[in-house]
Amino acid sequence: MSKQKPPLDKQRLDTWLWAARFFKTRRLSTEAISGGKVHVNGQRAKPSKEVRPDDELQINKAGYSWDITILGLNAQRRPASEASLLYIEGEKSQQRRQDLADLNRDINASAPQSERPNKKQRRQIHRFKTRE
Numbered sequence: 001m002s003k004q005k006p007p008l009d010k011q012r013l014d015t016w017l018w019a020a021r022f023f024k025t026r027r028l029s030t031e032a033i034s035g036g037k038v039h040v041n042g043q044r045a046k047p048s049k050e051v052r053p054d055d056e057l058q059i060n061k062a063g064y065s066w067d068i069t070i071l072g073l074n075a076q077r078r079p080a081s082e083a084s085l086l087y088i089e090g091e092k093s094q095q096r097r098q099d100l101a102d103l104n105r106d107i108n109a110s111a112p113q114s115e116r117p118n119k120k121q122r123r124q125i126h127r128f129k130t131r132e
Contacts, residue, residue: 008073008075009052010052010073011073011075012050013046013048013049014026014029014048015029015075016051016086017059019074019078020074020083020086022066029047030047032059037059039057040055040056041055051073053071053073054069054070057070064100065096066093066097067089068088069087069088070087071087
């Protein structure tokens with residue numbers, strides 16, 4: 001009685017990026033594509049561009065870059081464990097993102113977190129001033 005949908009052979013680019021969990025909403029994926037942050041097979045694309053398995057995507061988001069090949073299509077947004085099965089990322093791309101993440105972590109660790117005293121330090125300052 002239940003009708004099973006035939007497997008997809010093509011899908012809109014913005015929908016695929018949303019289903020593969022690169023962007024939280026379809027609107028964000030559409031804005032990224034329109035802004036030139038996503039390329040399909042080396043070409044700039046529109047959000048309505050239809051992608052198929054074996055298409056190559058270059059995605060730039062928040063300073064990070066992915067070079068991926070589409071393995072499957074999914075009309076619905078599924079859990080991250082299933083979404084990661086929709087594509088395969090190149091070895092160079094993974095290494096480049098990992099190096100950038102390590103660099104950002106080192107930069108943030110060496111920077112002072114705050115100039116303001118925390119709660120414990122404020123209490124100590126207050127006690128010191130009231131003692132005099």
